[in-house]
Amino acid sequence: MANSGIDNILIANEIVGVQKLARLANLAKRCRIEVLVDDLTNAKEMSKIASDIGSTIDVLVEVNLSTSLDGILDRCGVASGKEAVKLAHSISGLKNLRFNGLMGYEGALRKFTDFESRKTAVETALGFLVGIKDQVEDSGLAVDVVSAGGTMSYNLTSQILGVTEIQAGGYVFMDAGYRKAGIDFDFALTVLTSVISRPRPEKVIVDSGFKTISAEYGLPLIKDMVGVECIGLNAEHGHLRLGQPDNVPLCGDKLEMIPSHVDTTVCLHDNYVMTRRGEVEGKLAIEARGKLQ
Numbered sequence: 696m697a698n699s700g701i702d703n704i705l706i707a708n709e710i711v712g713v714q715k716l717a718r719l720a721n722l723a724k725r726c727r728i729e730v731l732v733d734d735l736t737n738a739k740e741m742s743k744i745a746s747d748i749g750s751t752i753d754v755l756v757e758v759n760l761s762t763s764l765d766g767i768l769d770r771c772g773v774a775s776g777k778e779a780v781k782l783a784h785s786i787s788g789l790k791n792l793r794f795n796g797l798m799g800y801e802g803a804l805r806k807f808t809d810f811e812s813r814k815t816a817v818e819t820a821l822g823f824l825v826g827i828k829d830q831v832e833d834s835g836l837a838v839d840v841v842s843a844g845g846t847m848s849y850n851l852t853s854q855i856l857g858v859t860e861i862q863a864g865g866y867v868f869m870d871a872g873y874r875k876a877g878i879d880f881d882f883a884l885t886v887l888t889s890v891i892s893r894p895r896p897e898k899v900i901v902d903s904g905f906k907t908i909s910a911e912y913g914l915p916l917i918k919d920m921v922g923v924e925c926i927g928l929n930a931e932h933g934h935l936r937l938g939q940p941d942n943v944p945l946c947g948d949k950l951e952m953i954p955s956h957v958d959t960t961v962c963l964h965d966n967y968v969m970t971r972r973g974e975v976e977g978k979l980a981i982e983a984r985g986k987l988q
Contacts, residue, residue, distance in 0.1 A: 697722060697725050697726045701726065702726040702727055703726065703727045704726060704727070704728050704729070705729045705730075705755075705798075705842065705860075705862070706719075706728065706729065706730045706731070707731060707798065707800070707842070707862055708730075708731055708771070709730070709731050709732060709733060709734070709737065709757070709771055710730050710741070711737050713740070713744065716740060716741050716744045716745075717744055717748065719741070719744075719752065720741075720744050720745040720747075720748040720750045720752065721748060721750070723745065723750035723751060723752045724748065724749065724750040727753060728752055728753065729752075729753040729754070729755055729795060729840070730752060730753070730754060730755070731754075731755050731756075731757040731771070731798055732754050732755070732756060732757065732782070732786060733756065733757045733759075733771050733772050733773050733782070735782060735785050735786075738754065738782075738785065738786050738789060738792060739789065741754075741789075741792060742789035742790050742791055742792050745790075745791035745792065746790045746791045749791075750791065751791050751792070751793055752791065752792055752793070753792075753793050753795040754786050754792050754793065754794055754795060755795055755796050755797055755798040755840060755842060756773060756779050756782050756783050756786070756794070756796075756797050756798070757771050757772035757773065757797075757798050757799070758772045758773055758779055758797055758798065758799040758823075758824055758827055759771065759772030759773065759774050759799075760772070760799045760800065760801050760820040760821075760823060760824060762774070762823075764801060764804075764816055764819075764820050767804070767806065768800060768801075772799065775827075776826065776827040776830040776831075777830075779797065779827045779830070779831060780827075780830055780831050780834045780836075783831050783834075783836055784834065784836065787836060794836060795839050795840050796828075796838045796839050796840030796841055796842070796859070797824060797827060797828055797831070797838060797840070797841050797842070798840075798841075798842040798843065799820065799821070799823075799824040799841075799842075799843050800843060800844075800845065800862065801816070801817055801820040801821060801824075801843060801844065801845075801848060801852070802843075802844055802845020802846065802847050802848050802862065802863075804816055804817070804847045804848055804876070810877065813847075813848065813851065813876075814851055817844075817848050817851040817852060817855070818851075818855070821843055821852065821855045821857075821858060822855075824841065824843060824857075824858075825841065825855065825856070825857035825858070828841050828857055839859070840859050840860065841857055841858050841859050841860075842858075842859065842860045842861075842862060843855075843858050843860075843861065843862065844858065844861040844862055844863060845861070845862055845863050845864070845865070846863045846864065846865040846866040846873055846878060846880075847873065847876060847878065849861055849863045849866065864958075865957055865958065866878070866880045867883065868882075868883045868884035868957040868961075869881060869882045869883060869884070869957070870882075870884075870912075870953065870954050870955055870956055870957040870960075871912075871913065871915060871916045871953050871954065871955045872912035872913060872955040872956050875913065875955075882918070882953055884953075884954070884957055884960075884961070884967075885918055885951035885952060885953055885954075886903055886907055886908045886915070886951070886952045886954060886960065887949055887950075887951055887952075887968070888901040888902055888903035888907070888933060888949070888950050888951075888952055889901060889902050889947065889948070889949055889950075890944045890945060890946050890947060890948045890949075890950065891932075891946065892946065893944075893945070893946055896937070897936060897937045898934070898935070898936065898937070899923070899934075899935035899936075899937060899944050900932055900933070900934060900935070901932070901933040901935060901950060901952075902931065902932065902933075903928075903932075903933045903952060904928045904929045904930045904931045904932045904933055905928050905929070905930050906930055906931060906963065907960075907963060907964075908928070908933075908952055908954050908960050908963070909954060909955070909956050909959035909960045909963070910928055910954075910955055910956075911955070911956055911959065912955040912956045913955040914926070914927070914928065914955065915933075915952040915953055915954050915955055916952070916953040916955075917935065917950055917951070917952060917953075918950070918951040918952070918953050919951070920940060920941070920942070920944070920950060921940065921941050922937060922938040922939045922940035922941065923935055923936075923937055923938070923940050923944065923950075924936050924938065925952065933952070935950075961981060962981070962983075962984055964981060964984070965980065965981060965984060966978045966979060966980055966981060967979040967981065
């Protein structure tokens, strides 16, 4: 992103360890970079490395919103306003770090299947987050950023006073999981697969399995094929069942599968194949692939 000229980047996660922090601090010499912190030891190590390298890193204190979301996303983040205030003041006193605000993520709302229950969950979670913002400000620190939300809650989070930005990302491609939850963006990403076997009249085997398309939020849909349903995946194979299809797929036919979760499907591939009105216009490398290493 920095190489492409983007000069304001939020890494919505904690960065821990000398090697990764050194890379982060070097990146911060080239652009404005924000990162999450929920541990003072991590912040102190980040401060030392940024000081040695000569850069300044913007820091958001992450707040764990799981209690207000019935235990969903019980992962990183401080658990209370008291902890957030204490950590924010500690960070503000460290060299080459700049306390910039708070982050809480309430985007994973798939268990709330109807709009009203999702709305209540978002309002509860972000009421907690904005309340902590008020506590930090009352303690004498400015809170410039309150970052929250995702594609699942974009239309709710955007209505909460005190939230300054939304972290929606999946909407760019959209997926079957979001569609099932009532999110109505258009599908922009599919996985192209080939029919490789017709073992029975009602059964089709394609050459896309778990190594090609993820399924932790359900099986993929088959684009523009009414009456054709994916009923299972193996490592290398996809199993399709034919009901009353408009067109019966034959061996060698190409089908498009819509993933249930684009995040964990994209990272399985090296390139996007870009199309416009059915014509291939080129490839685009998936630059972040493998960068977790």
